Amino acid sequence: MKLILLGPPGAGKGTQSRLLEARYGLAQISGDMLRAEVRAGSPIGLEARSVMEAGKLVSDDILIRMIAARINARECAKGFILDGIPRTTLQAQALDEMLHDHEIELDAVIELTVNASELAGRIAGRFTCAGCGEGYHDSFRPLAQAGICDACSGTEFVRRSDDTAEAVHARLEVYAAQTAPVAAHYRAQRRLYSVDGMASMADVETHIEAVLRRVDRAGSRASALATAVTLTRCRDD
Numbered sequence: 001m002k003l004i005l006l007g008p009p010g011a012g013k014g015t016q017s018r019l020l021e022a023r024y025g026l027a028q029i030s031g032d033m034l035r036a037e038v039r040a041g042s043p044i045g046l047e048a049r050s051v052m053e054a055g056k057l058v059s060d061d062i063l064i065r066m067i068a069a070r071i072n073a074r075e076c077a078k079g080f081i082l083d084g085i086p087r088t089t090l091q092a093q094a095l096d097e098m099l100h101d102h103e104i105e106l107d108a109v110i111e112l113t114v115n116a117s118e119l120a121g122r123i124a125g126r127f128t129c130a131g132c133g134e135g136y137h138d139s140f141r142p143l144a145q146a147g148i149c150d151a152c153s154g155t156e157f158v159r160r161s162d163d164t165a166e167a168v169h170a171r172l173e174v175y176a177a178q179t180a181p182v183a184a185h186y187r188a189q190r191r192l193y194s195v196d197g198m199a200s201m202a203d204v205e206t207h208i209e210a211v212l213r214r215v216d217r218a219g220s221r222a223s224a225l226a227t228a229v230t231l232t233r234c235r236d237d
C-alpha cells in the first residue's frame with residue numbers, strides 16, 4: 001500500500017500512521033524523519049543541511065529526492081505512508097513526477113477532516129516519547145504510568161516548541177492557504193478519500209481500514225481485468 005495522509009496539524013496523521021505501520025508494516029515518512037536524516041548526516045541530508053545553514057528553506061527538489069531515497073529503501077518494501085507531505089500543490093506535482101519516474105502508483109490519499117476549533121486542544125496537549133516516537137496527549141491519550149512510555153518504557157518525552165495555543169492559529173492559517181489545495185489536487189486524480197478525523201482514534205482507524213479494503217479490491221479487479229485482456233490477446237495471436 002502506498003498512501004498519503006493529509007490533514008491539518010493535530011488531525012491525527014501521526015497517530016494513524018503509527019497504527020498502519022504496526023498493522024501492515026508500512027513505513028511512515030514524515031517531515032520529522034526527514035529532519036532526523038539531516039541530523040544523521042546522510043549524503044542528501046548533508047546537502048539539505050548546507051541549505052538550512054545558509055538560512056534558506058530546503059527546496060522542493062531536495063525534499064522530493066529525500067523521499068525518493070526513502071521509498072526505494074528496504075524499509076518501504078511493504079509500502080509507505082507519507083504523513084503530512086506534500087504541503088503545497090507544487091510539491092504534489094513534483095511528487096507525482098518522481099513517483100511516475102519510479103513507476104510507483106499511489107493507492108490512496110486519505111484526508112482527515114477535522115473541526116478547526118478542536119485542534120488547539122489536541123496540539124497544545126501532545127507529547128512524544130523521545131526513545132520510540134510514540135505519541136501521547138495529556139487528556140486524550142495519557143501515559144498508563146506517569147513518566148513511563150507505554151511502548152518502550154522510556155522516560156524522556158518531547159514537546160514541539162510550536163505546539164502552543166498561540167502558534168496553532170498561525171499554523172492553521174498556513175495550512176488553509178497552502179496545504180488545503182493539495183486535497184483538490186488529488187480529488188482531481190480521483191484518489192482522494194475523506195475520513196472524519198473527529199471520531200475516536202479507534203473509529204478513525206476502522207474507517208481508514210475500510211478505505212484500504214476498497215482500494216485493494218479495486219486494485220485486484222483492475223489487475224484481474226488486465227490479466228483477462230492479456231489472455232484474450234494471447235488467444236488472438
Ligand code: ADP
Nearest residue numbers: 010011012013014015122126136137140200201
Ligand atoms: P498530526 O500528526 O496530524 O499533527 P497527531 O497524530 O500528533 O496529529 O495527533 C495530535 C494529538 O491528538 C495527539 O496528542 C494525539 O494523541 C491526539 N489524537 C490523535 N487522534 C485523535 C482522536 N481521534 N481523538 C482524540 N485525540 C486524538
Ligand code: ZN
Nearest residue numbers: 129132149152
Ligand atoms: Zn517510547
